[in-house]
Structure formats: structure tokens, C-alpha cells
Amino acid sequence: MSEFLDDRQAKLNSFRKNILKKDTTTTPINIPEGIFVQCEACLKVIYQRTLDDNDGVCPHCGYHTKINALKRLSMMLDKESFEELDPLLISVNPLKMPDYDAKREKAIQESGLNEAFVGGIGSIDGIKTAIGVLDASFMMGSMGSVVGEKVTRLIEKASIMHLPLVIFSASGGARMQEGILSLMQMIKTSAALAKFHEQGGFYLSVLTNPTTGGVAASFASLGDINIAERSSLIGFAGPRVIKQTIKQDLPEGFQTAEFQLSHGQVDMILERKKMRQTIARLLRWHASRETDI
Amino acid sequence: MNMNEDAVWEKVKLARHPKRPTAKSIIKSLFPDFMELHGDRLYGDDSAFITGIATFQNGPITIIAQEKGTTTEEKIKHNFGMGHPEGYRKALRIMKQAEKFNRPIFCIVDTPGAYPGIGAEERGQAQAIAFNLREIIRLRTPIIIVVLSEGGSGGALAIGVGDSVAMFENSIYSILSPEGFASILYKDATKAKEAAAIMKITPEDLKELSVIDTIIPEDEGLHINPKAGFEALKNYLINEINRLKIIDVNELVDLRFEKFRKMGQFEQL
Structure with missing residues (x-):
């Protein structure tokens, strides 16, 4: 945004100087960061x-612009009903990647989170639920050992407490910086869901923007009900990789929520505004066990 | 285990050596009466996967293999071992058949990764892989895995869940190809060699991380003479089948779960 304004100011100045032959007399209005944003679409x-x-x-x-995990939780949950699980799990650097610690440190500072996933127990319209949210602003919501472990523990908690489970995904996939251990989190989370599924949980x-790679190819695709949020990119391989491989342009609307709906991968597309009430209704329908309510 | 950059890259080159045998050679050598079974019953038959039944040690065994192809023509036919959703679904169908009839399953992993294409996305690549992971972890029959040359990303993982996971001495197993890793993290695919050295993709590194259990020795290398390596694979398979078949099936499934449940490294503050 600020680049956009600077650029306009520079153009205006050059217009005044070269075409009108007048020197710049106006002083630029100083608009602080974060007051306006430009819609990506x-x-x-837009006024922030x-x-x-x-x-x-x-x-x-x-x-639908991306929103962070805490905003998502506050939109979904009854006031002051959330109890976070495992907030103090933090990543290590198993491959000793030179930039990884610094990148993570920066993400922690900027997001106020310890990792890309926040999970816990809260109530949605009075229904006690195990809920987890991936935060795309934390290293693209990528899944390393900590995200995998936190997702797994949340699923296990839901199993033990006989709670329904809701996970909002937003992720570029497995976290490259942790190599094969990130890949193994796909098995770990899916395995926990296998047990949860067997127990009738x-x-x-909910697949939000974006849900791709190893997260799409594990727990995000395994819902009894899969919901795509409006404006989400959803798929396995990223569009750039596919384009490079097949060397042709991708069709209009490829890997959008609408694409996934028409190809049978999600049950519905929801507007963010309808998310809470629709999920509450679904939870009520599935609250077969007494402990659920 | 800390190998230097050159040694790791040597392994990558051997894993991709043009003379390195593919899954077909293993099948021919270890399972001479192999009968191929086709199709996922939903969409098609993915020739990146060869699946079927054979006799091994006086009993039937189910084989699930990723085939890269050797000649140019074959490589195209098998799509270089890169699977589509129908391939993962075929594999799961044949594995569930093995479970029903109580046969052990032997998977040969050999793929650069799942195929990144339009059709694959249209038919639900992500869902197909995810569903395999959820289902295979609970299959009530022994599953033995070997990585033959390359085990790449989700494409390898979809048939990589088992009770016992081995790698050939000169194979690699990774989250992404070293080239892909370098292009994402270093923004430069030519730094693949540097990437390979840091990624922990060799059997030695992966055994240390407990991602795999066994390294199958190759002697002079499968690309020169596969005989010794195939013999070692055969012995490994016999031992594992004998070891796994006496474990109560409930315990077997629990042990498999625990094996993957433990994977990952983190700290608790």
C-alpha cells in the first residue's frame, strides 16, 4: 500500500514538474501504515x-482475505470458552538449517504464536468441541514436528473426552526446513484420525485459503464433512509446480473452492459469515453421545 | 551419521543411475509366478503402479510396486513412476484384498513423487493420499516396505506406511527432490547438491532418525550387479514375514501406530 502511494506521489510530482512546468508545492499527506489495504482480488x-x-x-x-488463528477462534467460539492445549511445544532444528531459527523467531514475533497451529477445547454455540486452527501467517502454516504433534494431541484429546473435532486448515504443506520428519507428520496425524474414526468421533x-501439499494430503482431507471456505485455493501440488511440469496454462478457476466442490472433494462452500451457525448445526446433528452436549 | 556433500551426492546419482533396476526386476527375480491385478474400480488403471499376487515361501503375498520404467517408451508408459489418484486407490484396493485374505503385503517404493498435473488434481490427489495414510495404518495384516531408489514426498508416503521399513543402500527418501528443495529454500535448483547434504535423505541418516528400520546392502551396487542386493532383500523379507506373522494382529496394528506416533522432534518449554 505504501509503495502504491509513494509511486503515485512520484508520478504526480513528475507530472507537475515536466508537464505543468511547476515545482512540487504540495506536501505529501502522511498516511500511517495499516489504515488502508488493497483487496487482492x-x-x-479498503479502509482497514x-x-x-x-x-x-x-x-x-x-x-475472503486471510485471517489469523486468534481472530478465527474468536469468530467461532463462545466468549471466554477456550482453553488452549500444548501452547508450549516449540520446534527444534533437526536438519540444522542455517536460516530456520531466525525465520521461526521472526514468525513468533510477528504472530504472537509459538507455532503455526493453535488447538484447544472451546464451545461453539454451547457445544463443547476440540478445535484447532492453522495460521497461514506463521511460516505459511507449514507442518513440521510441532504442528504434527499438536494436531495429533488435539485429535487424541477429542478421543479421550468424546468431543467432536473441528480443524481449520491454512497451509502451504509440510515444512521443508524439517525435511523428512515433516513428511512423517502426515502419517502421524492421519493415524490419529484413523483411531478417532474407529471410535465414532x-x-x-474446514479448508481455508490456502490448503495445499502435505496438509491437504493428510488431516485436512479426512473430515467426515469437508467444508471449503469461499475464496480458498485448495489442492495437492501448487499451481506453479503444475504449470512448470505440464508446460501449459492452467484452466480458469483451477484449484478454487468451486473447483473442489464440482470435483467432489468438499461437501460445501461456505461464506465466512455462515461458518459458525452451519458448524453449530452440524455439531448438533452429530452429538450422538451424551457427553457431547 | 554425517556424510560429506560429495558422498551424499554420489548416493543420489547411484539412486538415479540409468542402469539401476526398477521394481519389475525385483518382481521377476523374487516372485516368478507374479500375477498382475489391475484397476481401482473407480476410474482407471494407473501404470505407475504394478499390483498383484505371487507365491513367496510357500504362501501367497500381495505386491504393491511403483514402476519407473527403463526404456524411454516404458518410462512414458509408467509415467516415470509418478502416481495419479487412481494409482493410490488401486494400491489401497489391493491392500485391503490382502487384509481380507490374510496375506502379507510387500511394497516397493520407487517414485520421484506424486504427479503434479491437472487430471491428478481433478481426481483428488490430496484426498487419495490422505485416505491411504488413514486406512493403511490400521490394516490387519503385516506390511513390509522397501525403498528401491527414490522415495519422494507424498507419492512415496501413500504406500510407505508399514510394520517394517527398509531402504536399499544406494537409495534416497525425502520430503521433496533435492532440486525441488533447493529451488524452494535457496531459490536456486542448481544448489541441489548442497540441499541433498543437509536434507537427511540417505538410509544411514534415516535409520538414525528412526524413519526406517533396516538398510539392505547392495554389495557392488544394483546398477552393476543386482544379484547380491536382491538376495539380501529376499532374506530380509523372509525374516520380517516370519517375525511379523507370529505377532497377534491387534498388537501388530498397535505397534505400527506407535512406530509412527513417535516420529518428530520438538521441545516442551
Whole structure:
């Protein structure tokens, strides 16, 4: 945004100087960061507060911008009902990747989270639920050992407490910096879901923007019900990789939520505004055991 | 185990050596009466996967193999061992058949990765892989895995869940190819050699991380003479089948779960 304004100011200055032959007399208005944002989809400028009040949905075109894990939890859960699980699990650097510690440190500072996944127990419209959210702003929501372990523990907690499970995914996939151990988290989380499934647990997976790679190819695709949030990119391989491999342009609407719906991969697409009430309804329908309510 | 950059890269080159045998050679050598079974019953038959039944040690065994192909023509036919959703689904169908009839399952992993294409996405690549992971972990029959040359990403993982996981001495198993890893993290695919050295992709490193259990020695190398390596594989398979078949099936499934449940490294503050 600030680049956009600087650029406009520079163009205006050059227009005044070269065409109007006048020197710049105006002083640029100093707009602080974070007051306006530009919509990624329609490119219109939005007042940040308007966007926030609208749950991060563009008032002009309805595009759903990414929201962080805490905002998601506060939108979904009854007030003060959330108890976080395992907040103090932190990643190590198993491959000794030179930049990994610094990258993670930066993500911790910027997001205020210890890792890319927040899980815990909370209530959705009065229904006690094990809920977890991946945060795409933390290293692209990638799954390393900690994310895998936290997801697994959340599933296990849901099993023990006989709670329904809701996970919001937003991830670029397995975390490259932890190599093969990240890949193994795909098995670990899916294995925990296998047990949960055998016990008759209800798992609702919400795929938000973006859900790709190793997260899409493990727990995010294994819901009893899979919901895609509007404006989400969902798929296994990233569009850039596919384009490089097949050396042709990708069809319009490829890997959108609508694409996944028409190809039978998700049960429905939901607007963010309808998320809470729809999930509450589904949870109620699946609350077969007394302890669920 | 800390190998230097050159030694690791040597392994990558051997794993991709043009003369390195593919899954077909193992099948021909160890399972002469192999009968191929085709199709996922949903969409098609993915020729990146060869699946079927054979006799091994006086009893039937189910074989699930990723085939890369050797000649150019064959490579194209088998799509270089890169699976589509119908391949993962075929593998699971044949594995469930093995479970029903109480046969051990032997998987030969050999793929650069799942195929990144439009059709694969249209048919639910992510769901196909995820579903395999969830189902295979609970199959009530012994599963033995060997990585022949390359085990790449989710494509390898989808048939990589088992009670016993081995790798040939000159094979690699990784989250992504060293080239892909380098292009993502170093923004430069030519730094693959540097990437390979840090990624922990060799059998020695992976055994240390407990991602695999056994390394199958190759003697002079499968690309020169596969005989010794195949013999070692055969012995490994006999031992593992004998070891696993006497374990109560409930315990077997629990042990398999625990094996993967433990994977990962982290700290608790």
C-alpha cells in the first residue's frame, strides 16, 4: 500500500514538474501504515477497519482475505470458552538449517504464536468441541514436528473426552526446513484420525485459503464433512509446480473452492459469515453421545 | 551419521543411475509366478503402479510396486513412476484384498513423487493420499516396505506406511527432490547438491532418525550387479514375514501406530 502511494506521489510530482512546468508545492499527506489495504482480488482500496468489521471479507467483491488463528477462534467460539492445549511445544532444528531459527523467531514475533497451529477445547454455540486452527501467517502454516504433534494431541484429546473435532486448515504443506520428519507428520496425524474414526468421533475439516501439499494430503482431507471456505485455493501440488511440469496454462478457476466442490472433494462452500451457525448445526446433528452436549 | 556433500551426492546419482533396476526386476527375480491385478474400480488403471499376487515361501503375498520404467517408451508408459489418484486407490484396493485374505503385503517404493498435473488434481490427489495414510495404518495384516531408489514426498508416503521399513543402500527418501528443495529454500535448483547434504535423505541418516528400520546392502551396487542386493532383500523379507506373522494382529496394528506416533522432534518449554 505504501509503495502504491509513494509511486503515485512520484508520478504526480513528475507530472507537475515536466508537464505543468511547476515545482512540487504540495506536501505529501502522511498516511500511517495499516489504515488502508488493497483487496487482492478486486484491487480496490479498503479502509482497514471496514475490513475488520466485515470479518476480513472485502465489502466490494466479497473476497475472503486471510485471517489469523486468534481472530478465527474468536469468530467461532463462545466468549471466554477456550482453553488452549500444548501452547508450549516449540520446534527444534533437526536438519540444522542455517536460516530456520531466525525465520521461526521472526514468525513468533510477528504472530504472537509459538507455532503455526493453535488447538484447544472451546464451545461453539454451547457445544463443547476440540478445535484447532492453522495460521497461514506463521511460516505459511507449514507442518513440521510441532504442528504434527499438536494436531495429533488435539485429535487424541477429542478421543479421550468424546468431543467432536473441528480443524481449520491454512497451509502451504509440510515444512521443508524439517525435511523428512515433516513428511512423517502426515502419517502421524492421519493415524490419529484413523483411531478417532474407529471410535465414532465426528471430525469436521474446514479448508481455508490456502490448503495445499502435505496438509491437504493428510488431516485436512479426512473430515467426515469437508467444508471449503469461499475464496480458498485448495489442492495437492501448487499451481506453479503444475504449470512448470505440464508446460501449459492452467484452466480458469483451477484449484478454487468451486473447483473442489464440482470435483467432489468438499461437501460445501461456505461464506465466512455462515461458518459458525452451519458448524453449530452440524455439531448438533452429530452429538450422538451424551457427553457431547 | 554425517556424510560429506560429495558422498551424499554420489548416493543420489547411484539412486538415479540409468542402469539401476526398477521394481519389475525385483518382481521377476523374487516372485516368478507374479500375477498382475489391475484397476481401482473407480476410474482407471494407473501404470505407475504394478499390483498383484505371487507365491513367496510357500504362501501367497500381495505386491504393491511403483514402476519407473527403463526404456524411454516404458518410462512414458509408467509415467516415470509418478502416481495419479487412481494409482493410490488401486494400491489401497489391493491392500485391503490382502487384509481380507490374510496375506502379507510387500511394497516397493520407487517414485520421484506424486504427479503434479491437472487430471491428478481433478481426481483428488490430496484426498487419495490422505485416505491411504488413514486406512493403511490400521490394516490387519503385516506390511513390509522397501525403498528401491527414490522415495519422494507424498507419492512415496501413500504406500510407505508399514510394520517394517527398509531402504536399499544406494537409495534416497525425502520430503521433496533435492532440486525441488533447493529451488524452494535457496531459490536456486542448481544448489541441489548442497540441499541433498543437509536434507537427511540417505538410509544411514534415516535409520538414525528412526524413519526406517533396516538398510539392505547392495554389495557392488544394483546398477552393476543386482544379484547380491536382491538376495539380501529376499532374506530380509523372509525374516520380517516370519517375525511379523507370529505377532497377534491387534498388537501388530498397535505397534505400527506407535512406530509412527513417535516420529518428530520438538521441545516442551
